[in-house]
Amino acid sequence: MNLITGGTGLVGAHLLLHLLQKGEKVRALFRTEKSIQKTKHLFNQLEHSDLFHQIEWFSGNVNDIPSLELAFDNISYVYHCAALISFDSNDEEQLRKINIEGTANMVNCSLAFGIKKFCYVSSIAALGDLKQNETVITEETEWNPEKPHSDYALSKFGAEMEIWRAEQEGLPCVIVNPGVILGIGFWDSGSGEIFTKVQKGISFYTKGSTGFVGVEDVVAVLHQLMKSDISGERFTLISENITFKNLLFWISEGINRKKPSFYAKPWMTSIAWRIDWFFSNLFFQKRKLSRATAKSLHSEAIYSNDKIKSKLNYEFQPIKEVVEKVTFSFSKKQ
Template sequence: MNLVTGGTGLVGAHLLLHLLQNGEKVKALFRTENSIIKTKKLFNQFNQNDLFHQIEWVEGDVNNIPSLEIAFENISTVYHCAALISFDSKDEALLRKVNIEGTANMVNLALAFGVNSFCYVSSIAALGDLSENETIITEETEWNPEKPHSDYALSKYGAEMEIWRAQQEGLNCVIVNPGVILGSGFWDKGSGEIFTKIANGLPFYTKGSTGFVAVEDVVKIMYILQKENISGERFTIVGENINFHTISFTIAECLKVKRPFFYAKPFFTGLYWRLDWIFAELFFQPRRFSRATAKSLHSTDFYSNKKIKDKLNYSFLPIKEYCSSISSFYSKNG
């Protein structure tokens, strides 16, 4: 039996679908009944309603140990996808609570219940920092604590430390570090917002770059790693390194809408995050655009996927073609 946390989010929902399509039995954590609706819609989108009803839903939370004890009964494999994603400085404590303490709770119970294998979904944000003579970020790039990191990155890095601690205590663990995950079904948050904003006429673009990957690739790789009993390693899961203006123009073309036309220079994004901070403080609103976000939009990071490609002889989906297929789903269901 497989346990999936974050089954009501992009990666978790697609993972549930993939596991069930491969004949696996699954349990999935949920916090509220309403949160399950999007997962159900995703299964409906792929005409897999019968599979959706095979999910054993367990009400629980990664910081609620009694609920986790119920969820861990008869579990052999865990996929820990649940996480808080936020770049608002006000969420620092909550990020640590959910991402670090929640992960510690998960591995502690996995050890207590004799789980065979544990797959943790981290992020490229938790990978290392390039030194002066380096140009490509890999799994071996060293984390530099002296360099600035977002609270989100720190929380994912801290969660990875809990994973490696559990590995030393006898739990078979593997970590995947995906780039920006593109996928259908969740249009109001994460990468889904990119499609929604561009469809609604997003005017701005930047010239930074990062790694992108299709959610189908992420869940397939996670499943293969567990089936092949690979542990004690981490893998960067990136299909392609792409400029932000290229990805935004591609999505606009696929959606058949006007593409972003205004280049937001670092000065502009720097001004915008400061104004956003002022409005958030004055009107007690959540941050919509943080300093970390502004910085990332102009960073030109390049990530290597060589390790996972060599390990599994894996071929990633082309991002441009994948954007076209997601855009089709968005036009029908967005």
């Protein structure tokens, strides 16, 4: 039996579907009945409503140890996908509580219940920082604590430390570090918001770039890693490094919307995040543009996927094909 956290989010929901299609038994944690409906909607959208009823839903969360102890009964494998994704400095405490402490609770229970293998979904945000003579970020790139990192990146890095601690205590573990994950469903959160915002109209673009990957590739790799003898390693999961400009243009084409035409220069986004900070504090609103996000929009980070491709002989879907598939699904829901 597999235990999946984050089963009501993009990666966890697609992972549930993938495992069920492979004939695996799954148990998924949930916090509210309403959140389950998002996963149900995805299964219906992908025409797999029959498989949805095979999920064993279990009420609990990663910071509620008594509920975890019940959820771990008769479990052999754990996929820890649950996380808080936020770049709002006001969420620092919650990021540490959910991402670090929650992960510690998960591995502690795994050790106590003799779990055979543990897979943690981290982020490229937790990878290292380039030195002056380096150009490509890999799994071996050294983390520099002296450099500025977002609270989200710090929380994912801290969570990885809990994984390596558990590995030393005898729990077989693997970590994956996906880039920006694109996939069908969950249009009101995560990368799904990009499609929603383009549909509503975005007038500006930036020339920064980062690593992107399709959710179907992510869950396929998770499953292959879990079934392999690989342990004690981390893997960067990206299909390609592309610019935000290209992504926005492809999405605009896919949903038949006007492409952004205004280039937002770094000094413009620098002013924008300060204005956002002012008004969010004045009116007690959620941040829309943080300093870290504004900086990332102009970063030209290049990530390597050579390790996972070599280890599993895996080929990723080109991002343009992923975008075409996702925009087609997005358009159908309108």
